[in-house]
Structure formats: C-alpha cells, structure tokens
Amino acid sequence: MERLNPRVRPVWVLLAIVRSGIFGGFVVGGAVAFTRGTDVGIDESLLVWSAVALAVVVLIVRVVIAWLRYSVWRFEVRADSLYIERGVLTRVKTVVPFVRVQHVDSQRGPIERSVGLATVVVYTAGSRSADVAIPGLTPDRAETLREELRQLAIESEGEDAV
Amino acid sequence: MKLHPMSVPYRSLSRSLSTGSLFFFVGIIASPGGAGGNLLVIGAMVVVGIVLGIAYEYAYYKRFRYEITPDTFDVASGVVSRRDREVPVRRIQNVDVRQNVLQRALGIAAVHVETAGGGETEITLQYVDEAEANRLQRQLRNGSSSRSRSRATAGDRETTDDLESGDTRPGEDELLFEIRRNELAVLSVFTIDPGASALATIALSFASGFDPTTLVPIDLLEADLPGTGLIALAWAVLIFLFAAWVLSAVLTFSRYYGFRLTRVGDELHYERGLLQRYSGTIPLEKVQTLTIEESIPFRWFGYGALAVETAGYAPGQSGSRGTESAIPLAERGRVRRLARSIEPFEREDLERAPLRARERYAFRYIGVLCLIMGVGYLLATYTEVVEDWHAFAVLLFVVPVAAHLKWANRGFQFGDRYFFARTGFWRRTTKIVPYYRVQSVVYQQTLFQRRRRLASITADTASSAAFFGRAATAYDIDVTRALQVQQGLNERLQERLLERKRRRQLDRWFDGDDVGSGVSVDDDQKSHTDGLDIDGLDGSETTNGGHGSRKESPTEPEPPDEHEHERRDEPNETRDRPSSEDDRDRTDGRDSSNSQ
Numbered sequence A: 001m002e003r004l005n006p007r008v009r010p011v012w013v014l015l016a017i018v019r020s021g022i023f024g025g026f027v028v029g030g031a032v033a034f035t036r037g038t039d040v041g042i043d044e045s046l047l048v049w050s051a052v053a054l055a056v057v058v059l060i061v062r063v064v065i066a067w068l069r070y071s072v073w074r075f076e077v078r079a080d081s082l083y084i085e086r087g088v089l090t091r092v093k094t095v096v097p098f099v100r101v102q103h104v105d106s107q108r109g110p111i112e113r114s115v116g117l118a119t120v121v122v123y124t125a126g127s128r129s130a131d132v133a134i135p136g137l138t139p140d141r142a143e144t145l146r147e148e149l150r151q152l153a154i155e156s157e158g159e160d161a162v
Numbered sequence B: 001m002k003l004h005p006m007s008v009p010y011r012s013l014s015r016s017l018s019t020g021s022l023f024f025f026v027g028i029i030a031s032p033g034g035a036g037g038n039l040l041v042i043g044a045m046v047v048v049g050i051v052l053g054i055a056y057e058y059a060y061y062k063r064f065r066y067e068i069t070p071d072t073f074d075v076a077s078g079v080v081s082r083r084d085r086e087v088p089v090r091r092i093q094n095v096d097v098r099q100n101v102l103q104r105a106l107g108i109a110a111v112h113v114e115t116a117g118g119g120e121t122e123i124t125l126q127y128v129d130e131a132e133a134n135r136l137q138r139q140l141r142n143g144s145s146s147r148s149r150s151r152a153t154a155g156d157r158e159t160t161d162d163l164e165s166g167d168t169r170p171g172e173d174e175l176l177f178e179i180r181r182n183e184l185a186v187l188s189v190f191t192i193d194p195g196a197s198a199l200a201t202i203a204l205s206f207a208s209g210f211d212p213t214t215l216v217p218i219d220l221l222e223a224d225l226p227g228t229g230l231i232a233l234a235w236a237v238l239i240f241l242f243a244a245w246v247l248s249a250v251l252t253f254s255r256y257y258g259f260r261l262t263r264v265g266d267e268l269h270y271e272r273g274l275l276q277r278y279s280g281t282i283p284l285e286k287v288q289t290l291t292i293e294e295s296i297p298f299r300w301f302g303y304g305a306l307a308v309e310t311a312g313y314a315p316g317q318s319g320s321r322g323t324e325s326a327i328p329l330a331e332r333g334r335v336r337r338l339a340r341s342i343e344p345f346e347r348e349d350l351e352r353a354p355l356r357a358r359e360r361y362a363f364r365y366i367g368v369l370c371l372i373m374g375v376g377y378l379l380a381t382y383t384e385v386v387e388d389w390h391a392f393a394v395l396l397f398v399v400p401v402a403a404h405l406k407w408a409n410r411g412f413q414f415g416d417r418y419f420f421a422r423t424g425f426w427r428r429t430t431k432i433v434p435y436y437r438v439q440s441v442v443y444q445q446t447l448f449q450r451r452r453r454l455a456s457i458t459a460d461t462a463s464s465a466a467f468f469g470r471a472a473t474a475y476d477i478d479v480t481r482a483l484q485v486q487q488g489l490n491e492r493l494q495e496r497l498l499e500r501k502r503r504r505q506l507d508r509w510f511d512g513d514d515v516g517s518g519v520s521v522d523d524d525q526k527s528h529t530d531g532l533d534i535d536g537l538d539g540s541e542t543t544n545g546g547h548g549s550r551k552e553s554p555t556e557p558e559p560p561d562e563h564e565h566e567r568r569d570e571p572n573e574t575r576d577r578p579s580s581e582d583d584r585d586r587t588d589g590r591d592s593s594n595s596q
Helices: A008-037 A044-072 A110-115 A141-157 B007-030 B039-063 B101-106 B130-145 B151-165 B179-189 B194-207 B226-255 B297-298 B317-321 B333-344 B357-384 B387-398 B397-407 B446-450 B479-510 B523-534 B540-549 B560-569 B580-595
Strands: A074-077 A080-086 A089-096 A101-107 A119-124 A131-137 B065-068 B073-076 B083-088 B093-097 B108-115 B123-129 B173-178 B258-263 B267-272 B278-283 B289-293 B303-310 B327-331 B410-413 B418-423 B427-434 B440-447 B454-460 B470-476
Touching: A008 A044, A008 A110, A008 A131, A044 A080, A074 A141, A080 A131, A089 B479, A110 B317, A110 B387, A119 A141, A119 B303, A131 A141, B007 B039, B007 B093, B007 B101, B007 B123, B007 B397, B039 B073, B039 B083, B039 B278, B065 B130, B093 B130, B101 B108, B108 B130, B123 B130, B173 B333, B179 B226, B179 B297, B179 B327, B194 B226, B258 B327, B289 B297, B303 B333, B327 B333, B357 B387, B357 B397, B357 B446, B357 B454, B387 B397, B410 B470, B418 B470, B440 B446, B440 B479, B446 B454, B454 B479, B470 B479
Parallel strands: none
Antiparallel strands: A074 A080, A080 A089, A089 B440, A101 A119, A119 A131, B065 B073, B073 B083, B093 B108, B093 B278, B108 B123, B173 B258, B258 B267, B267 B278, B289 B303, B289 B427, B303 B327, B410 B418, B418 B427, B440 B454, B454 B470
C-alpha cells in the first residue's frame, strides 16, 4: 500500500483552518447581528459566546480530522484494479477496475503548486463515485501514476463502458 | 430529410403564445397613451411578435435536416447559429416518441434521442410524421442493437421493408406486459402525483373565487365551540387533500392508460398515455440495473413496480419526475417474471444484515428522539413557544418496531451473475445489478458502523437513475463479509467481462455461419444478440471476406480447438456449414493474419 507525500498534511490543516474560519465568521457574525437587531428574552452575550464556542469546536474538529486524514489515506495499484482507502469519520474503500477507467487527469492547483504536489483524478462512467482523486503526490509520481493507469486501462481493453 | 410541414404552424402556434404575450406586455409598456395603453399599438406589437415567430419557425423548418447514415444519425439545425450533430447510432441509448392530443390530431410526433452522458436530450425532432417517427424509432434501434451486423445487405433490406410497409413486421413483437384494469385502478388511487398539489391549489383558488374562506362551511361551524378556528383549518386542509388526491388519480390514470410493453428483437418498446401518448425504446443490451420497487400501499395488495435503467436515463426521468417506470404497477409475480425475461437472474435468496444492525437502528432512533426532546426541553425552559416537549416520549414505544422493520427490509445477495441489494420499508427497492455493469465498488463505514463492525457496500453502475434515486447499496453487513463481497464483485466483474469478450470474438469469427441458428446462450442474454440478427446473409464466404478486412481484430485469439469445441455444442446445426476441418483452417488462417 502506498501512502501520500507527508507534505500534503500541512496543506489539509491549512485548508481546514481557512474553511472553519469562514464558517466561524458567518456564525459569530450572525449571532452578533441577531442580538443587535432584535430583542429576545435570551441573554445576549450568551448567544454570542456560544457561537464563538461552536466555531472553536468546529475548528478543532476539522483540524484534527485533517491531521488524521493523512494517516488513513492509502492507495494501491493492483493487478486489475485501483484500490483506495480513505476517510476519517466514514471509512471509504474504493475498488476501481481498470476496465472501467474512462480517462485519467493529473491536476495541480495553486496551493498544491506552492508546496510541490499534484493530484491524479481517475474518471469512470459510474454515477456515484464518478471520479476518484488521489491527492498529495509529488509531480513525478503523479506523472508516472497517470501513465501507469493509462497503460493499464488500455491493456485491460473492455467493452463499451455503458 | 426534413421535418413534417405541419410542424411550422404547430411550432408557430406554441411559440406565438409566448412571443405574442411578451410583445403584448412590451406593447403595454411602450404604448404612448401612458397608463391605459393604446389598443392599436398593443395589437400591432402582438402581430409583430406573431409574425416574427412564424418567420422564425419557417426558417427553422427550412434549415432543419436529419439523416440516418449507416453509422450515424446526423442532424443539421439552427437559424442563427448553425449546428451539425452526428450521433453514432451504436451509442444511442433510447429513442422516445411523444405526442399530445393536438399533435395526434395533426398526425405529428416529437422524437427524442438519448445517448449516455450529458443531462440533456441529445437530439429532438419537433415534429415529424407519425409513421416517420415510428420508422425512425425502429431503424435507430436496429442500428444501435446490432454492432456486428453487416450493413451492406441486411441494413438495406430492412430499410426498404420499412419504407414499404411503414410498420413493424407482424409476429416480431412479443407482448410482455399490458396494464390490467385493476392494476391501473390501484395505481391511480394510491399514487401521489407531485404536480397534483400545485394543480389543486390553483383549482381551489379558482373555485373559491380567490377567497379560500368561501369553501369552508362557516354555517356549520357557527356554534360557539372553542377551537372553531382549528376545525375550519382542518376542513380547509381536508378539502385541499381531497382535491389533490382526485387530481392526482386523474393525472396518473391518463398517464399510464393503455400501458404496453413489447419486446422487438432485443429492445423493449413501451407505449402509454390517454391524452398524451408516449412511446419509447429501451435497448436490452444497454440495461444497467433493474429496480423492483414495492412501496407500502402497493406491497400490501401484492403489487410492485419495475424500472429498467439505462445510462441514457431511466424511463422515469424523461419528464423530470421519478414516478414513471418500465412497469408502473403489476402483481408481484408478473413483475418478477418480466424482470427475469430481461435479465435471467437467479432466485432471490437475500442475506440479512446481522442482528446487531437492528440494535444500531434502535439506538439511532432513540438518539434522534432524545435530540428532539432535548431541543424541545431547551425551548420549553427558555421560551414559551413549546410546552409539551415530553409528548415525543410516546414514540419510544414505536422504536423497536421501526428498527425491526428497517432491518427486516434490508438485505443483499452476492449471487452467481447478479448482485442484489434491497432496502427501505416504506419504499422497498430491490436493485439487481449484473456484474459486468459494475463500474466501481465502494466500501463505506461510518463511525457508528465501526463500533458494531458493520459496513456498507455499493456497486456503482453508470445508470443515470442513481443520480436521483438509490444506488445498489447493501447496508450494514458484517465487516469481513463486506470486504469479501467487495473483492468478489471486482473478481466477478473481470470474469464476466472476459467471458463476454471471448463470446464476442466467437460471434465475430463465426457470425457468418450463425445466421438464424438461434445460438442458445442461456446465461447471458444480451451478448448473443451481437451475432444474431444478421438474417439475409447466407453466403458465408462473402461475409468472411468482409470480416477479414475489419479493423478491430481480436487481440488475443483463443486456441482454435476451444472454439471448435464450443461451436459443436451449439444445438441447431441445421445450416450446411463448412466441415470442421475447414473451420479449423479458417481460424488458423485468421490467427496467422492477425499475428502478421
């Protein structure tokens, strides 16, 4: 089983902080606006402080999940399929037979580029897990993996996807 | 080929209604008279709108061309921006014909062609002649179903046949299903049409002269009882529900009136509708998943529904509503029989989830109830909105029953050729997925499932119905069994694909000989059609010549002996074929030519 490049961990943590920051901004801002605008029978500072507490809890949970995600993420190129294991709260294990691979992309977003990482996305014709992405690869590994998957998909030459 | 000339006035009419009304409002705004509006100006604007509409439709008609070539269906259209579209006939998933009352009177019909991918209908012909619509439907599905046919002879012959008779050849259609009166009645009475409530609102507001209170019999309620307001409200709700129910029954009745499902070759063909006629095809070769749905009132009466899902769309999605299906309603036995005639799946013998799954559901429901009551308690203590928060505690008695029912209605089967997954008490759906349609296998385990060593397995297919409905998921099965099933699904997929590939190669090599011999491929219905409908080809030598030049040569030729063997096993060796010696030579020759 292959693991991701450890450099992906700070990226995920950073993303978690940014996202929960946005969420917290909305919640706390909403609470403040609500207590200013109306006069309900509830203690005003209580509402605001509980909003802050919620935001902090969300932040901590998200950061912990982002931190753990790296240790859970695994993938393997098997003889006839691609196997992926991921998910902290909901563990997901996906088997994608090469016969079903439609096309393979490698992507590099701005954040990924800044830390020198890349993502490989595998597309199938399926409706639920239509695409499977493997993040946190070095650009070289992403290239070789994409090429490998492409070759395997061609070799396993199935019939029409649908 | 062009559209039917009647499509100009028809389309103009439907368009003028929209553009005309648009110009009507523009006229009101633009009229110099100010608030009142100048009748002449408004009239002129409306006329301009209508004339523009007609002109556009005429140009549309003039510039619209479609044509069926041996491999593609070509459509060139567009007035302002032109578009030429070629759809490979083999890729076509469904061909639908739709007609409303007016169109039926005019003898025109709309044809919709669906391919996989993309949410929209790929080709829409508005409108062609009825007979032409049926011819197109027939010809396109002939083309799409036979990938290895030789088009030179068979294709041409069929085309001329169609042109002459304009109809299907008798004896070829096999009636699979026709809705019975009692089935239609039960369906109409118990189906809740989502559109009906909106229609009921409109109807009621008209009936009451836009004053809802007039419908409530105030006289009856004049008695000075406490809670009169509540009774009036209940009365209004009752009337509304009744109206919605009647409308829903009428809509459902007219939608499914005269439902017929026939099998033509390797296609299913359905027709339905009282006022608006629908007909469509479902190529059996492209069936992704079968879904048997047994919802609660119907299940009590022993009825069920069947949906046949392709990658184009499930027949239900055509009108963006999920209530239509391959068979809207039939007795359970008939549904099973029909489903088996489409996919010959084995007996259903579902494995149940382990008993600890039932515990899980019970705990889940208790948790949800506690949450509700907790919120209720908080609201009750801090505000005056809620008072009797503990009333929900009564529901705790229902929890064991609910948990058991949920558990009892779930199950899966990891069969020989098919994967079954059932779930849902109110709307019990059983998904039947052929292994060779599986796209990927997903194992999922939530935090709560992990505590009880349970997991869910989803066999993902390309069926577009899964976007809206349920996927084929086996819920809450034991972890070790889940991993085993996940591995097994992948293995069986590979096995089945290999088998199909091998058989296709066989068909390709021998399809000159197999003509009309009704190759008995009992296990895998759809693949044998590849080589089947090449009637009208008997000179095997000529076909072989054609096949030799085919580009897609088999990559890994099997040892000839094996084919030899399999071929001998075929039952109806009635044709005078070349002797087995010759056969061997031929295969060998092919092999060597491949390896060159």
